[in-house]
Each structure stands twice: as structure tokens, then as C-alpha cells.
Amino acid sequence: MLTLGIETSCDETAVALVRDGKLLGEKLATQIDVHALFGGVVPEIASREHLRVLPRLFKELLGEHGVAPEDIDNIAVARGPGLLGSLLVGVSFAKSLSLSTGASLVGVNHLWAHLLAPGLVEELVFPAVGLLVSGGHTHTYRIESPLEFDLLGRTLDDAAGEAFDKVAKVLNFPYPGGRFIDELGREAEPDTKLFPRAFIDNPSLDFSFSGLKTAVANYVNKHQELVFEEMADFAAVSALSGERRENLARVCASFNWSVADTLRIKVERALKTAGPVKSLIVAGGVAANSMIRETMAGVADKKRLRLTLPNLSLCTDNGAMIAYAGHLLSKAGYSHSLDLEAIPRGRVVPLDWTVGKNIIQA
Structure with a gap:
């Protein structure tokens, strides 16, 4: 089972591939130099940077590992919490890819993904x-x-x-x-x-x-x-x-x-x-x-x-943690439809997965 992870919740644009729970590869673009001029993250700039680099990172990741979009079984995307504009870039990209390839879509709680990330190495x-x-x-x-x-x-x-x-x-x-x-x-x-x-x-x-x-x-x-x-x-x-x-x-x-x-x-x-x-x-x-x-x-x-x-490389925002969390969700049969919402900081990320034909809501 091949899972693509997409992370755009703040100022890191990242994609990763996890196959059967093991990291296959990842790509990341940081915006540190851009935001350093302002002493912190500027949401509008962050969104535009995600929009600019995400398609390129996706293409490079697949090319480096000989993977075609049609080979992807599951698409996991950070749905929140985070900067709404940034999240929407990743969620929209994930929905489009799911629609065009038929891959299953699953939204990932960014916070939970951080805590699950060490599972990639132990x-x-x-x-x-x-x-x-x-x-x-x-x-x-x-x-x-x-x-x-x-x-x-x-x-x-x-x-x-x-x-x-x-x-x-x-x-x-x-x-x-x-x-x-x-x-x-x-x-x-x-x-x-x-x-x-x-x-x-x-x-x-x-x-x-x-x-x-x-x-x-x-x-x-x-x-x-x-x-x-x-x-x-x-x-x-x-x-x-x-x-x-x-x-x-x-x-x-x-x-x-x-x-x-x-x-x-x-x-x-x-x-x-x-x-x-x-x-x-x-x-x-x-x-x-x-x-x-x-x-x-x-x-x-x-x-x-x-x-x-986690290893230091897994502490900061990254695509590997999203792909791994998505792998675990997909393995359990959880998915989302194309009405998946991005959840900004300050709102609780709902547990609104679909399992088969049943919707879990908590």
C-alpha cells in the first residue's frame, strides 16, 4: 500500500511517500529565509509559497522514486489545525489528485501526526x-x-x-x-x-x-x-x-x-x-x-x-509524518470524501472519517 503525504499547515511545504508503513522518500521546501525578514510567519506569503512549490515537489518526489500518480493508493493531507490559507493549498491539491487518480483521500490531524511520527523509526x-x-x-x-x-x-x-x-x-x-x-x-x-x-x-x-x-x-x-x-x-x-x-x-x-x-x-x-x-x-x-x-x-x-x-528531522513539520498517519488511517479503513474541510487553528479537528459506508463522527 503506497500512501502520499502532503503537509502545508504553516511555513513548510512537504510531500512524502510511505509504502506499507516504511518511508520511501520525501521532499521539503522551507520558507525560513522568506519569513525571517519579518521575524515570523506571514500567512499570505506562506500560502503563495505553498502554491508555488507544491506541484514541483510532488513531481520531483514521484520522478526520483519511479512512481506514477496512478500507483498511489492513498492520499493523506494535513487538514488542520494550522493557517487556513496554507491548509487550503494542500487540501485542494490532495482533492484534485484523488479525483483524477481514484486514490483514497484521508485528512490527517496535524497534531496527532507529530506524535505518531516516531513510529517511522521505532x-x-x-x-x-x-x-x-x-x-x-x-x-x-x-x-x-x-x-x-x-x-x-x-x-x-x-x-x-x-x-x-x-x-x-x-x-x-x-x-x-x-x-x-x-x-x-x-x-x-x-x-x-x-x-x-x-x-x-x-x-x-x-x-x-x-x-x-x-x-x-x-x-x-x-x-x-x-x-x-x-x-x-x-x-x-x-x-x-x-x-x-x-x-x-x-x-x-x-x-x-x-x-x-x-x-x-x-x-x-x-x-x-x-x-x-x-x-x-x-x-x-x-x-x-x-x-x-x-x-x-x-x-x-x-x-x-x-x-x-522523534529524530530531529521528524520534530519539525514534515510530509513523512502525514504520510505515516495517513497510512495508519487507511489501513484501518478510514477515508474522507471530497467535501473534506480544512480546519484552522482554534477549531477542533472533527473525527468525521468514513469507514466503508459508515461515517464516524465524534
């Missing part, structure tokens, strides 16, 4: 607690199977990834700046009293990183020597030295710690709420952060759980 063990940490979402789930996700905690305002992006912007790091915060943070010991751990003084499993973001911004405003006069590039960050580098590294390490320890507290609460589980799955773009990976390893070790972390 066996996923269920039941599990899943932590998704991405640019737009910080969620915890109890995952009973690849098709059964129970939301435990969710983002109330700024997700962890948004906090990283906004703190990086305050410091005038280039977009996306989370990698610079991580790299500099490794050079210093965190001051655990410098910044707050966000939204932990309550029993909630939900996340809110807006207060932490504001605390860092206020600190930086009082210490303008930390801020690059012009938007930094790799060379400028590398050239930074002396006391200024040490102080900036301490700020980055302290911010990293505040995010990571907040996630630790919430995940440990989620593990208590979820009941007996066998593993902890951590995924999403922010799961590439070294301190978060180390902290989650500590949680799993403490709770005697198997820890599943």
Missing part, C-alpha cells in the same frame, strides 16, 4: 501519554492507539514554541530563534529564580506561556546590552564573546529551564490523571530542544516508562 508502545510541543500548540494526551487520542491539557494562549519565537525576537535573533536560545543556553547554568514557571500554581493540566514570555521581555528591556542592534545572523551570534555572551547565555539557559520544568510539572500531573501507561511520547518542533529532551528523559526514567522521542 515501535510505538500504547497506552501512552503524549506531549506535543510545537510553535502553535502545547498539548498532552492519553493515547490508547494510533487512532484514539484523549486530550488532557491544552494551550490557553502562547504555546511553548511561540514563547521561544517571541523571546528570540526580543533579543533580535534571526527567525526561527529557538535554536539559538538552545545552543547558547548550553553554555551556562540556569538561574532557576530568574524567570517564573508559567501557570503551575493550580491543579490544571493546561498550559500558558504568556506570563513567562512577558517576564523575559521585561528583563531584557532593563538589560538592553543583551539585544543585538541589528537582526543577528549565524556569524553575529558566533562572534559574540566575553561577558556579554556569558550574560546572554545565562538568560537563554534560565528561559530554557523555565519552559522545560513547566513541561515536567504538567507531564507528571498528566501521568497521574491518565492512569496506567507504558510509555511517554514527546514530539513537535520544540521537542528538538536539548534541555526539554533531557528533562523528559528524566521524567520517563523516574516513572519507569519507555521514552519515545
